[in-house]
Amino acid sequence: MELKDKLKILADSAKYDASCSSSGSTRKNKSGFGNVAFSGICHSFASDGRCISLLKILMTNCCIFDCKYCLNRKSNDIQRAIFTPEEVCQITMNFYRRNYIEGLFLSSGIIKSPDYTMELLIQTISLLRKKYHFGGYIHAKAIPGASEKLLKDLGLLVDRLSANVELPTENGLKLLAPNKKESNVSKIMHYVNTNQSKKYVPAGQSTQMIIGATKESDLEIMEKSANLYSNYQLKRVFYSAYIPVNQDSLLPTLEHPPLKRENRLYQADWLLRFYNFKVKDLLDEKNPNFNILIDPKADWALRHLNEFPKEISKCSYYDLLKIPGIGVKSAKRILSSRRVFKISFEDLKKMGVVLKRAKYFITCNGKYFMNYAFFQKEFIERNLVLEEKIPLNKIHEQLRFFNE
Amino acid sequence: MNNGCFIYEDTFVHLLNLIFYLIQNHLKPENIKNTMYTPNLLDHVIVLKIEKNPEIISKIITSMGSFTFRSIYYVFLSDVDNKELIIYYLLLNGVKYKEKVLYHRNLKCVEKTINISRYVLHEVHKYKGFLRFKELENHILYAEIEPENDILFMVSHHFQRRLKNEYWIIKDVKRKIVSIYDKKKYYLVSEENFSLETTKLSQKEIEMGELWKTFYKTIGIKERKNDRCRMNFMPKKYWKYMVEMEDIL
Incomplete structure (x- = not known):
């Protein structure tokens, strides 16, 4: 050959x-x-x-x-x-x-x-x-x-x-x-x-799990990952949407590989490793699977709306990380900059904050971005779902191959 | 003397010396340009006699920190039009805010400095991956790049360490500069002073290119095909010099 x-x-x-x-x-x-x-x-x-x-x-x-x-x-x-x-x-x-x-x-x-x-x-x-x-x-x-x-x-x-x-x-x-x-x-x-x-x-x-070949819920998958990270200090757990290559009665028949689900699992994986989230914050027996329409962090924020809106000029690093649209880098930038000047919504954009998501959950110098009467779960949820349709290609490089 | 267009002698050190002279004498430049600049009718061109004192570098590093200094240098390497003026305003604020100057992200010059230096470093990183060598008949490795910014020496620095026991040549097609590595050091030479003995490829070259193309085509999963995502991470401007993209272009 x-x-x-x-x-x-x-x-x-x-x-x-x-x-x-x-x-x-x-x-x-x-x-x-x-x-x-x-x-x-x-x-x-x-x-x-x-x-x-x-x-x-x-x-x-x-x-x-x-x-x-x-x-x-x-x-x-x-x-x-x-x-x-x-x-x-x-x-x-x-x-x-x-x-x-x-x-x-x-x-x-x-x-x-x-x-x-x-x-x-x-x-x-x-x-x-x-x-x-x-x-x-x-x-x-x-x-x-x-x-x-x-x-x-x-x-x-x-x-x-x-x-x-x-x-x-x-x-x-x-x-x-x-x-x-x-x-x-x-x-x-x-x-x-x-x-x-x-x-x-x-x-x-590192290790890899196939997603969607068997019936496990996202909760089971995330618990497995969390165990792997804490027991063996793994650098990464990779999730791979199941692609049917064989015919077998034991295998599910899928028209498309579950790429969006895979995307959600990666997002949650990041939340576990860099954002101080625990699996039980994100999923439980009643909701064992991720919301396909909204990313896990925004979904969590909507369920804990009483903790929001957070004030950018005051809240701690860990609180900043809990805000949808703010990542590790932008949180650090906010910390270093807010000591030297008053941060406005416009400045946040320059710091790499994804404002179209973050704006619903924050106040800048005590101000909300629009009439505070709209600070309601249904309103925010609807807008977030609409915005999710825009390609997410800039959230994180590592998520690159899961954008549909 | 205010509101003039000041000319510097093309080097980074001279530019820094000029800017500090301007700051110390409270001169506000309308523009700062190198000697290649052709002034228009309205320009009031000023050429000052200023020494090139390299000590300025350590002076900046001590007062504003090495991170700030490096960011300024990356701006200098960029192809941005009014980069000299951005550096001027950053140093002007640097005198005031010292090592904290880059925290002032609400200042336009800070925002631009951060963005431009990221843009330059990003391009260097991309070329570390996307540059493709071809082996010539005489076993020399040869590559061409077409970067937006003046980064040939940074790319060379990377390959000096990676392929230290090879002879290699990298050419910046846009700036017409060539980097030549002789297993000890690399030298930057202008294209006019350089000619290749042969541009014939080695016998193995075609075979290796074909092997790589086979791998490239095979490794993509067709059920996950995503052209837009590929384009985001590997914009078309890089494709021209990449073997595996020849058939797709």
Whole structure:
């Protein structure tokens, strides 16, 4: 098989993995070939608007598992391919030299056994690091079920190591991925978390969940994420809207992938990590799913309207973060600026506050932006829903590929 | 002497010296321009003899902080029309507000300084990703860029560290400057003083370009196709020099 055909098959099988970030690690160019920028660099954007930072490929798409949702499952009759370690190195080095990529994202179907597969990954990456002196970013997938020794070896070679949870509950896994065990994934996460250092997986670990393949509610998904963040200090949980690639009676039939739901989950994920929100603030047994029409923070604000409007010139940093339309950056800007002058609505706009949402929830120097009689839930809600239709492309870069 | 158009000698240090001279002598410039400027009939052009004292830089850093200084420098690198005047007003306020000057976001010059320096840094960051090298017959890596702002040396600085064991050349097509790296240092040369021995691509080049295009086309998920989103993050002006976009343009 020609190299081009192999690349086509093995990139096609890898594309459903959402993670492509190359951030969180920094390495100086000692070896002579390549370094890592802490902020991460996007090298291109694909036709779906997602960033391309890493050469995202599978070592092989051969797999002994039969997960219902996966293109590469054993029972699918598709063309199979496998890279040699030398081939992966050649492509990576040539792409990196031409500045096509920031590094390599290497995952794999499980061939023969978890240990065998993991050894193949280690062999490839160690060739790349030691023979080719590659100093760029490497993200590798840990293979669930492989031995601890191999996990240790692989972690010393890469910047980021990850294992995918895939489905938020054990029941979902039993149904759709009968060969996978939750405990195998948490074993990896626990090991990486306890051993993480500047030398071992410096950029930390991440994981991914498929959204909409099983019946879990947003509440269950968010609780799972919150646990992952607090138990294993994950850098990121990625959510991936389920795209039907297989026909199976156990799988839902969807016309479109649930992109908006995915968008809401990312927004809520940010609220957990940077805005001091807890899952129970956003969702509960009565409302286990996010409002598709309004973003989670605005939705929360509408349910707690008695805490608003907040006065920009007085309220604390954490209160500023609770205001829809104000983010971490703009909150910090407000703090530093309000000491030196009186902030007006016009100034807020210059500071990056999304005024079309924030204006309903704030006062500037005691003034509301319009007649205070309109400070009512129904009125604000209606206006927010209308404004949501405007593309949200500027809220946060990381949400970029979820805009419909 | 008020209300004139002051001319500086094209360098950042000279501009700073001139501005401080103006501030100290309470002269309010109508405009500040470099020597390339062709005055119109109404301009009252003033050329002052002012020394180029680099100590001015540490003076600004001590009184206004290094972040403020860097922001001013990025404004200087930008292609914004009246950037010199923006720098003048920022320094004028900087004398008054010291290291807190950038907190005064209600001032027009502060708002502009912050926005322009972000615009310049943003472009540098984009080119770190979107620049594409092609390998020439003699193994030299060659790239062309067309940035809005004067950022060739900042881009070069990045690649000096990243590809330190390669010979590479980056050309700013718009400004006609070339950056040449010889595995030790990079040099900025004007296009007139520079010629390539060969512009023939290496044998491998076509094959690698094809391989990259294959990857690029494969990695997009067709169920999530979103041209607008792609355009937002990768505007069309960058496409011209990107291998993977050749077929799409």
